[in-house]
Amino acid sequence: MSAARDQVESWLARASSDEVELEEAIGDLDDYRDEVLREAKAEVVAWLAKKAREGEDIGVLASKVDRGAIRLFLDIDQ
Template identity: 70%
Template sequence: MSARMELHVALSLRLDAKEAYRLAHNYRDEVLAEADLLPKADVVAWLTKKAREGTPVEVLASKVERGAVRPDNLRMLPADFFEPGHTYTRQHHASTIRFLVQHVDWSPCGTYKVAFGWRVEDGDVTWSPTDSDDFGGWVDVTQGGESE
């Protein structure tokens, strides 16, 4: 059972103060551990993305050294793959395709990601189920965090 759940149970059962204090500190430690992991994961993901784009190592090192790479500004970077709940558009010949992503998953062998969702072309009224592992050329048109 997680520290969060133990704390909830303890407080709802009104255990003694010493036990509640211990559980509260366990919960705090758990929250701090989660908070510390996320920024590091964001930095690693950003560095990996930039390395794949061919950004020279000395440029990356300079940005990290200057403090330009921080977890709060990494979240503003554009995604490198589809995100669930987002709508994307792409030109295909003379029409525009819209793709509403419902779910993203890894292949069973873990070598590539696939986005599953719904697509519609200009003039169509019916959305069709689809998938895509090709992120190239798509533009996120999600408004204020919500799909159209």
């Protein structure tokens, strides 16, 4: 898991003494993360499809990814 998620989990644990409530909050946090990553993945796929239709060279796309112009989201449960 990510350091950010671990930190939020730690905050939730301190704020709640109810283990069931804590587990529900952690589950909600994971669901939110998955939703954001699914949306990001859909945007990346749409961008790549658009660039493919435009005949964009794979080297140009790789350069854009390398510079951070586009990020790939591969860690998604679907």
